[in-house]
Amino acid sequence: xxxxxxxxxxxxxxxxxxxxxxxxxxxxxxxxxxxxxxxxxxxxxxxxxxxxxxxxxxxxxxxxxxxxxxxxxxxxxxxxxxxxxxxxxxxxxxxxxxxxxxxxxxxxxxxxxxxxxxxxxxxxxxxxxxxxxxxxxxxxxxxxxxxxxxxxxxxxxxxxxxxxxxxxxxxxxxxxxxxxxxxxxxxxxxxxxxxxxxxxxxxxxxxxxxxxxxxxxxxxxxxxxxxxxxxxxxxxxxxxxxxxxxxxxxxxxxxxxxxxxxxxxxxxxxxxxxxxxxxxxxx
Amino acid sequence: xxxxxxxxxxxxxxxxxxxxxxxxxxxxxxxxxxxxxxxxxxxxxxxxxxxxxxxxxxxxxxxxxxxxxxxxxxxxxxxxxxxxxxxxxxxxxxxxxxxxxxxxxxxxxxxxxxxxxxxxxxxxxxxxxxxxxxxxxxxxxxxxxxxxxxxxxxxxxxxxxxxxxxxxxxxxxxxxxxxxxxxxxxxxxxxxxxxxxxxxxxxxxxxxxxxxxxxxxxxxxxxxxxxxxxxxxxxxxxxxxxxxxxxxxxxxxxxxxxxxxxxxxxxxxxxxxxxxxxxxxxxxxxxxxxxxxxxxxxxxxxxxxxxxxxxxxxxxxxxxxxxxxxxxxxxxxxxxxxxxxxxxxxxxxxxxxxxxxxxxxxxxxxxxxxxxxxxxxxxxxxxxxxxxxxxxxxxxxxxxxxxxxxxxxxxxxxxxxxxxxxxxxxxxxxxxxxxxxxxxxxxxxxxxxxxxxxxxxxxxxxxxxxxxxxxxxxxxxxxxxxxxxx
Numbered sequence: 001x002x003x004x005x006x007x008x009x010x011x012x013x014x015x016x017x018x019x020x021x022x023x024x025x026x027x028x029x030x031x032x033x034x035x036x037x038x039x040x041x042x043x044x045x046x047x048x049x050x051x052x053x054x055x056x057x058x059x060x061x062x063x064x065x066x067x068x069x070x071x072x073x074x075x076x077x078x079x080x081x082x083x084x085x086x087x088x089x090x091x092x093x094x095x096x097x098x099x100x101x102x103x104x105x106x107x108x109x110x111x112x113x114x115x116x117x118x119x120x121x122x123x124x125x126x127x128x129x130x131x132x133x134x135x136x137x138x139x140x141x142x143x144x145x146x147x148x149x150x151x152x153x154x155x156x157x158x159x160x161x162x163x164x165x166x167x168x169x170x171x172x173x174x175x176x177x178x179x180x181x182x183x184x185x186x187x188x189x190x191x192x193x194x195x196x197x198x199x200x201x202x203x204x205x206x207x208x209x210x211x212x213x214x215x216x217x218x219x220x221x222x223x224x225x226x227x228x229x230x231x232x233x234x235x236x237x238x239x240x241x242x243x244x245x246x247x248x249x250x251x252x253x254x255x256x257x258x259x260x261x262x263x264x265x266x267x268x269x270x271x272x273x274x275x276x277x278x279x280x281x282x283x
Numbered sequence: 284x285x286x287x288x289x290x291x292x293x294x295x296x297x298x299x300x301x302x303x304x305x306x307x308x309x310x311x312x313x314x315x316x317x318x319x320x321x322x323x324x325x326x327x328x329x330x331x332x333x334x335x336x337x338x339x340x341x342x343x344x345x346x347x348x349x350x351x352x353x354x355x356x357x358x359x360x361x362x363x364x365x366x367x368x369x370x371x372x373x374x375x376x377x378x379x380x381x382x383x384x385x386x387x388x389x390x391x392x393x394x395x396x397x398x399x400x401x402x403x404x405x406x407x408x409x410x411x412x413x414x415x416x417x418x419x420x421x422x423x424x425x426x427x428x429x430x431x432x433x434x435x436x437x438x439x440x441x442x443x444x445x446x447x448x449x450x451x452x453x454x455x456x457x458x459x460x461x462x463x464x465x466x467x468x469x470x471x472x473x474x475x476x477x478x479x480x481x482x483x484x485x486x487x488x489x490x491x492x493x494x495x496x497x498x499x500x501x502x503x504x505x506x507x508x509x510x511x512x513x514x515x516x517x518x519x520x521x522x523x524x525x526x527x528x529x530x531x532x533x534x535x536x537x538x539x540x541x542x543x544x545x546x547x548x549x550x551x552x553x554x555x556x557x558x559x560x561x562x563x564x565x566x567x568x569x570x571x572x573x574x575x576x577x578x579x580x581x582x583x584x585x586x587x588x589x590x591x592x593x594x595x596x597x598x599x600x601x602x603x604x605x606x607x608x609x610x611x612x613x614x615x616x617x618x619x620x621x622x623x624x625x626x627x628x629x630x631x632x633x634x635x636x637x638x639x640x641x642x643x644x645x646x647x648x649x650x651x652x653x654x655x656x657x658x659x660x661x662x663x664x665x666x667x668x669x670x671x672x673x674x675x676x677x678x679x680x681x682x683x684x685x686x687x688x689x690x691x692x693x694x695x696x697x698x699x700x701x702x703x704x705x706x707x708x709x710x711x712x713x714x715x716x717x718x719x720x721x722x723x724x725x726x727x728x729x730x731x732x733x734x735x736x737x738x739x740x741x742x743x744x745x746x747x748x749x750x751x752x753x754x755x756x757x758x759x760x761x762x763x764x765x766x767x768x769x
Contacts, residue, residue: 170664177668
C-alpha cells in the first residue's frame, strides 16, 4: 500500500504527503472537506484539496495570527474572528483571561463539525463560554457592525472559492467600520513567492492600505503552505505593532507558546527585499 | 408530452452527428475547425471552433430552414406558445426591426412609447414608417419613464385610426410593465398589430408569478432576447409571431438584412438554452427572483438606497413589475446612478448593467452566486459610508417630452449641417443622442433640440454617462437640418 496526498503548490510544483488513512470525506454546500491521517504531519484538514491545517505545524499559524495583536494591545476585550473553522485561532485567544467575548463567523458549519470530531487538537476550545459561533457569510456579518470590536482576525482560505469575499475592498472597508477607534485587523495575507499567491498578497495589501493609517505585513514559516513562506497583515487605526509592543507585559502573562515570542514578534516584521518591493509597488 | 418533445435539441444533435462523421472540409469557414488558426483555437477552445461551421444540407440553412433549424424553430415556438419562432443571429435589434418592417411600409404609422430602444427608431429610418409617440408615464419621485397609460394609447389610436401597429416595451429596462392585455385588446379592436419588445422579458414565458408575456395575451409579434435572461450567447435572439402574421413574409423581411452565414455557435446556443428553459425555467427564475428579493431587501436596509419593486404598481403606467430586476434609486446618498456604477467598477471590481442619473440596475441571473450578492450589498454600503454627499447634489431631470417635427427617415436623410451642439437649440436634429446603456434616445432624428435637452446632455456628460449616436464621436457637434422647420 502506497498512498500519497498531492497538492499543486504552483502549476509546476507539487507537494506530497504519505497517507496512512483517509479518515473522512464529505461535501458541504461550499466545498469538499477531507481529513487524512498522514505519517509526517499527523491529521490534516484539506478543503477542496488544499491543506488548511495539520497537527504538526498548525501551532505556527495560530500563534502568529493571534499573539502579535494581543501583545501590541493587551487591553483587547472583544474579538471577531472570521473563518477559522478548525478552531485553532479560537484556542489561542481563549488563553487570554482578559478577553471577554469572541465572536466567530464561519460560513461552513460542516467544517466546524468535522473538526470537532476529527481535529480536537485545534477545535478543543470552541465550547468556551466566551465564544459565540455564527454560521454565515463573513462579509454579511461585518457589514452590519459599527465601532464594536477591538480586534478582527480574518483567518480565511484563499482568494478564490468561499473565501473570495474576504479579500475584497468592500470587506476591508466594512472591517474598518466595525472596529473601534483603536481597533486592529489581522488578516491571512497569502505568500510572496509563487506568482498566483503573490498576486493575492499584492491585491490584499493594495485594498487594505487605503483604509488604515498603520498597515504592515509580517511573516512566518509554514512548512505545509506553498513555498513555506507565508504572511499576515497587521492593519490598525492607532497601534504600531513594534513601537507599541509591551514585551514585559506579554511575557508576564506566562503563556506557553512554541513559535511566538516577543523577539519573533519584532523580527517577523523585517521583510526580505523582494517582498518589500512587491508591497511598495501597490502602496 | 410537451416536456418529452422539449428534450430534443435538433441543431446540437446535428452538429454532434456532423462532427462524428469527420467530414473533410473544403468549404468555409477557412479556419477549418481551428486548424488554420491555432491561436484562435487556443483562445476560444477547439470544441468551439469545431462547431463554427457553414450551412449545408445536414445542418440546414437559416435563410430557408427545411430540416434541423426548422425543427428547432418549431420546438421554440412550442416552448413560447407562439405560432412560429425565428432564430435571430443579429441581436434583438434585428428582431425589433423585422417586427416593425413586417407591420409597416413606408409612410405607415406606428404607435409607440418614446422610451423605446434605439433599434426601434432605427427601424423607422430604414422603413420610412412614421412614429406616433405616446409619452410614457413618469414616476414623480423616481423620475423614471414608466409604461404607457391606457388612456393615452386610446387617444393616440382614436387620433390615428390609420396606424398599422402599436409597439410596447414588456418590460422596460427597469422592469416596469404596461397593461399588456388591455393594450393588446384595444389595438386589436382597431385592427392594429401588437408588436412587443421583450428584450428584457424572456423569463416571463417560464417563471411563475411574473408579468404576462406577449404571446400569453395574444399579441402578434414579440422580440425576445434569449441572450439576456435566457442564457444563450450574446447576439442570439428569438422573433415570435402569432395570429395572422405570415411566416413566409416575415422570413422575407428578416432576410433583407440578416446575414446568409448564420453562426452555428449562436444557433446551437439558442437551441440548447430553449431546452434548458423549457425543462428547468420555472425553478431557474424562482431562484433568480429569490436572489433579487434578498438583495433588494438587504440594499433597502442600508438606507439611502431605494431598491424598488411591486409596491410601485399603480394599475396603469406601472401595471406590473418584474421582480427579477434589481433597480436601485441612488439619489438619496447624493450620487448619480452613473457615479455609483463607476465606483463599483473602479473601486470594487463589480460590473453592473447600467447607471443613469437616478438609478443603477444590477442584472441578477441563474449564474450568480450568493457570495457575489453579498459583495454587491457590502460594496453599496461602503460607497454610502465613503462617498455619500448632500442629496440635493443630484439634479433629476423630468422626462422631456419630445417635439417631433419630421419622421426619423426624413430627418436622417435630409440636407444637413454640422453645428457645435451648444449652439443647436431650436434646430431639428438629424441624428440620435443617447446614453449607452440604456440606449434610449434623449434626442431622435426629426426632433427639435431645446435648451432643456442640451442641459440634460451636458449634465449626463458631466456625470460620466457614455454618450453615443452622433456622427461626431466626441458629441461636440451635431448634425441638424439645413432648413429650419417650424
